[in-house]
Amino acid sequence: MIVEKIVAGGYGLSRKDGKVYFIRNAYPGEDVDIRIEKDQKDFVIASVERINSQSPYRRKAICEYFGTCGGCEWMDLDYRAQLQYKKEIFLDQMKHAGIDISPSKIIPTSEYNYRNKVEFVVVNGQAGFFGRNSHRFVEIEKCHIISENLNTLRREIKDLRGFSHLVLRDGIEKKMAIFVSTKMREIPNSSADEVVSLISDSKIVLSGRQRTLKGRGYLEIKINDIVYRIPPKSFFQVNYEGAKILADQVVEYAQDGKKLADLYCGVGFFSLQLAKKFEHITGIESSPSSIIEARKNAIINEIKNLDFKVGRTADFNLKGYSTVVMDPPRSGIDRGTMQNILNAKPERLVYVSCDVSTFSRDARILVQKLYNIKDAVIVDMFPQTHHFEIVSLFERVI
Ligand SMILES: C[S@@+](CC[C@H](N)C(=O)[O-])C[C@H]1O[C@@H](n2cnc3c(N)ncnc32)[C@H](O)[C@@H]1O
Incomplete structure (x- = not known):
């Protein structure tokens, strides 16, 4: 074929x-x-x-687990071709949505060792991954897309019998090891600065009762001039280099103004970057624990013109907000939130997306109803995979 x-x-x-x-x-x-x-x-x-x-453009993948482990399905493809294909996927989706736009930039990040977080499954005391669409377990000694810090930590942690998962997070200056099990177990030795146990039998790996066994119970990372606290269970962008690019692009598109709403704000990643440019920013997020972190992040950075609210983005009253930043999950902007935006008609929307299919679906609605898409960039947050991030700017037409 x-x-x-x-x-x-x-x-x-x-x-x-x-x-x-x-x-x-x-x-x-x-x-x-x-x-x-x-x-x-x-x-x-x-x-x-x-x-x-x-x-x-095919090449030999550098990883011995390529093809058996579930990740990195494009590792046998030249990196420039990966970028070109990401652009073609974007163009194809936008064409289907009836929108004539080409990305103004495709921004690469480091090809390897870019991930600051890895979730290993534990089978028979060994850490590894399951193959794609299979339950075949692959023990992993070294992963080429996680940071060297995390590979070193992985090698140190030997016997994991009794644990269901091992999650490692790299805060550059400090490393965190998260041991997940259904009952309290003896924790293997390692050089991790932060050691956390999660007692959980949920399908969601980073959940359950948390005990900090060493350190402060969080990592700290600085992006531009903002310090973020990252506790074990919170979402944070997995590629720091890419996160900075996203933040800078969002700040450029959002420009400045009076009131900005940051929908799906997580721990306040974009809100904090934007604080200097707006008189007031409100972040909305459904996860109460993320909102607690977002508020702490505002305090440690001494930023006062922000407030963070727990709630669904569909229910938040957007009236009076001239600019909206939105970074939804893969499922895109839910119907209620889309209706909310179309009712409130903010002048400028900055849409950050990690899923080109839902992005093109949502962009079509926005363009048909009220907005022009002014610009879009692709940020390659996930080299060696087909995934990428889109940052785009929409401006109200009428
Ligand atoms: C892709 S993350 C973005 C997080 C944040 N912007 C960042 O960069 O760290 C999407 C966030 O949306 C939240 N979320 C999902 N559905 C939501 C809804 N209906 N209303 C509010 N927040 C929601 C999730 O809890 C998650 O934190």
């Missing part, structure tokens, strides 16, 4: 007998034989059985 192009989800797309084939790990221009994984009415999900004619 000849691969026509690359599409969202990172699949190579091919067509035969009226059916669309989504082929994992197949690149444009290649001729491949496939193995069918899922056969639906009008599309097929498949993987590559044999490459008959290979893309000139």
